[in-house]
Amino acid sequence: MKNREGTLYPRVNLKRHGRVGRSAGIVVMSWLLASMFVWHLALGATSLPMAAVYDALFHFDSSNFNHLIVKSIRLPRALVAVLVGASLSVAGALMQGVTRNPLAEPGILGLMAGASFAVVCAMTIFPSVATEFLPWIAALGALVTAIGVWFIAQSVPGGATPLALTLTGAAITAFLGTLISVMYLLSQDTFEQLRVWLTGSLAGRRLDDVTIALPAILAMLAFAMSLSRNVTVLAMGDSMAKGIGANTAWLKGQVLMCVVILTACSVSLAGPLGFVGLVVPHTVRLFVGADYRWVVPYSALFGAIYLLGVDAIARVLIRPEEISTGIITALVGGPLFIYLVRKRAH
Amino acid sequence: MSKRVHSNIRLAGDDLSVAYGDRVILKQVNFQVPPNQVTVLIGPNGSGKSTLLKTLSRILTPKTGCVLLDGHDIHKSHTRDVAKKLAVLPQGPVAPEGLTVKELVSQGRFSHQSLFRQWSTEDEGAVQAAMDVTQVSEFANRLADDLSGGQRQRCWIAMVLAQETDLILLDEPTTYLDLKVQVDLMNLLVHLAHDLQRTLVVVLHELNLAAAYADYLVMMRDGEICQHGKPNDVFTSENLKSVFDLDARVVQEPISKQLICIPNYPSSLHPNFHTEYQPNEE
Numbered sequence: 236m237k238n239r240e241g242t243l244y245p246r247v248n249l250k251r252h253g254r255v256g257r258s259a260g261i262v263v264m265s266w267l268l269a270s271m272f273v274w275h276l277a278l279g280a281t282s283l284p285m286a287a288v289y290d291a292l293f294h295f296d297s298s299n300f301n302h303l304i305v306k307s308i309r310l311p312r313a314l315v316a317v318l319v320g321a322s323l324s325v326a327g328a329l330m331q332g333v334t335r336n337p338l339a340e341p342g343i344l345g346l347m348a349g350a351s352f353a354v355v356c357a358m359t360i361f362p363s364v365a366t367e368f369l370p371w372i373a374a375l376g377a378l379v380t381a382i383g384v385w386f387i388a389q390s391v392p393g394g395a396t397p398l399a400l401t402l403t404g405a406a407i408t409a410f411l412g413t414l415i416s417v418m419y420l421l422s423q424d425t426f427e428q429l430r431v432w433l434t435g436s437l438a439g440r441r442l443d444d445v446t447i448a449l450p451a452i453l454a455m456l457a458f459a460m461s462l463s464r465n466v467t468v469l470a471m472g473d474s475m476a477k478g479i480g481a482n483t484a485w486l487k488g489q490v491l492m493c494v495v496i497l498t499a500c501s502v503s504l505a506g507p508l509g510f511v512g513l514v515v516p517h518t519v520r521l522f523v524g525a526d527y528r529w530v531v532p533y534s535a536l537f538g539a540i541y542l543l544g545v546d547a548i549a550r551v552l553i554r555p556e557e558i559s560t561g562i563i564t565a566l567v568g569g570p571l572f573i574y575l576v577r578k579r580a581h
Numbered sequence: 582m583s584k585r586v587h588s589n590i591r592l593a594g595d596d597l598s599v600a601y602g603d604r605v606i607l608k609q610v611n612f613q614v615p616p617n618q619v620t621v622l623i624g625p626n627g628s629g630k631s632t633l634l635k636t637l638s639r640i641l642t643p644k645t646g647c648v649l650l651d652g653h654d655i656h657k658s659h660t661r662d663v664a665k666k667l668a669v670l671p672q673g674p675v676a677p678e679g680l681t682v683k684e685l686v687s688q689g690r691f692s693h694q695s696l697f698r699q700w701s702t703e704d705e706g707a708v709q710a711a712m713d714v715t716q717v718s719e720f721a722n723r724l725a726d727d728l729s730g731g732q733r734q735r736c737w738i739a740m741v742l743a744q745e746t747d748l749i750l751l752d753e754p755t756t757y758l759d760l761k762v763q764v765d766l767m768n769l770l771v772h773l774a775h776d777l778q779r780t781l782v783v784v785l786h787e788l789n790l791a792a793a794y795a796d797y798l799v800m801m802r803d804g805e806i807c808q809h810g811k812p813n814d815v816f817t818s819e820n821l822k823s824v825f826d827l828d829a830r831v832v833q834e835p836i837s838k839q840l841i842c843i844p845n846y847p848s849s850l851h852p853n854f855h856t857e858y859q860p861n862e863e
Contacts, residue, residue: 332677335675335677337678464691464694467677467680467684467688468688468691470677471674471675471676471677471688472671472674472675473640474635474640474669474671474674475671475674477639477640477660478638478640478664478668478669478670478671478741479664479668479688479689479691479692479744480660480661480662480663480664480665480691480692481660481661481691482660482661520678520679521679524679524680524681524684524724525677525678525679525680525684526680526684
């Protein structure tokens with residue numbers, strides 16, 4: 236599938252089909268997402284027929300055990316997968332555009348470690364902290380880390396280049412990871428609750444937890460959509476963007492806020508899930524190009540589908556036991572990432 | 582002529598100083614851009630010509646002094662409003678991977694759009710016209726990163742033209758291009774200035790190209806403007822020596838009357854020159 240210039244192309248190239256092709260793709264992806272969602276609800280230690288899932292959603296009967304499973308365990312889990320998948324992917328897409336760094340994602344730039352560290356601190360110091368506050372604590376941790384990484388990278392000779400940002404993010408992530416380990420040794424009781432969460436897990440969320448994060452995530456996804464045209468311009472570099480008439484500092488601030496809130500909500504729901512924010516936008520760009528008005532919505536849809544799929548694997552691979560979803564995202568994402576890096580090298 | 586120039590000045594730098602840390606790049610430069618002409622900035626590496634262009638186009642903020650665009654301080658104006666009057670192509674722009682030529686050129690319409698005013702037929706027309714004049718329409722649906730250097734440079738020019746501004750500032754637009762492509766590009770710029778009443782400021786590296794195409798030539802050295810005027814007046818052997826420290830003769834090509842600078846190469850490069858041709862010279 237090499238074209239004349241020697242770069243690899245996927246067989247389906249929506250860029251060539253313009254606006255109509257890309258709009259049609261959105262419809263197809265939405266259908267795919269809906270089907271995956273229902274399939275995910277049916278799947279589990281005991282698989283349910285689709286009819287039972289449908290009844291549980293639309294004719295709920297609280298005396299029916301299967302309905303209870305669907306509503307109280309599987310529905311929150313599927314919703315978390317959709318919301319977290321979409322949030323992390325959109326956050327990754329925005330970061331890759333604005334920093335012009337193809338490796339940027341909430342995990343690599345230290346945001347996730349920051350959010351996790353803040354949550355771990357809060358849980359260790361105030362074990363009785365209400366779960367309503369966790370998204371805000373995570374957001375604070377992510378924001379402080381983001382600003383910290385930015386300032387450290389800025390002080391490097393040559394400024395906050397993509398390389399400086401990535402290296403700083405990696406260093407901060409390693410540093411905070413060590414601090415989390417230290418706290419783990421100091422208070423093992425707290426960590427019994429957090430152990431699974433820290434590997435990235437979609438299990439154990441209640442519908443209430445989802446409804447706390449839901450409005451913020453939807454608002455930020457809409458905000459990301461409204462920013463998308465600006466992100467394409469920022470991706471052309473500061474001088475170019477300024478020349479075209481973009482207020483670069485103000486726009487970067489808005490994008491940062493959007494990324495921090497999306498990451499914080501995701502971490503508070505599912506812990507630090509790696510690779511989603513990296514792999515999904517990359518894959519999306521192969522198909523729809525670099526116009527962020529398309530990259531953002533496609534990333535949201537594909538991210539949701541990807542995490543539903545990965546979570547399904549995590550649940551059925553060693554049934555009736557299950558593997559932490561974060562482990563599967565890394566297992567699937569790692570090789571995919573190596574593939575992408577090799578492809579870029581061509 | 583000179584009277585019209587002074588009454589129509591739209592862009593001017595007043596007492597501009599720029600420094601990176603304690604390294605001074607521009608030293609209190611005063612500069613008025615003559616309208617509807619091609620102004621070319623030349624100077625040795627590190628002379629501050631790119632910095633002057635960036636400051637005039639509000640990409641850099643000066644330490645002292647101000648840039649006036651239609652009488653208003655450009656650094657205090659809304660950047661979007663400025664972008665409707667003034668377009669700038671920085672040096673060595675990099676397109677995001679995966680953007681098609683048409684998508685790239687369309688970014689030039691950024692300042693004409695907003696959340697409430699989306700893509701219009703006017704935008705479409707401006708993009709198409711810009712692609713036609715730069716002859717990139719045939720690549721419209723190809724990826725910008727798949728094109729050759731010259732083709733891609735024309736795409737960037739198209740993007741700047743799609744902005745539909747009266748003032749256009751370009752930083753070394755001909756670097757890395759074949760001579761033929763350089764000439765085509767300069768012809769296009771002259772056409773924009775003389776026939777379509779645009780005002781151009783171009784930083785160039787190639788001295789002969791600058792002398793051939795400039796209506797107004799500005800020579801810079803050590804952050805100061807040393808010489809400025811028509812090429813016939815300032816493109817002289819003495820000025821090349823004092824500004825560039827270059828030993829060269831400036832001759833007029835007999836047919837086109839164009840000025841050409843010929844560096845004084847060591848005579849060992851042309852062993853036959855003196856023996857065979859000197860007797861015929863007057």
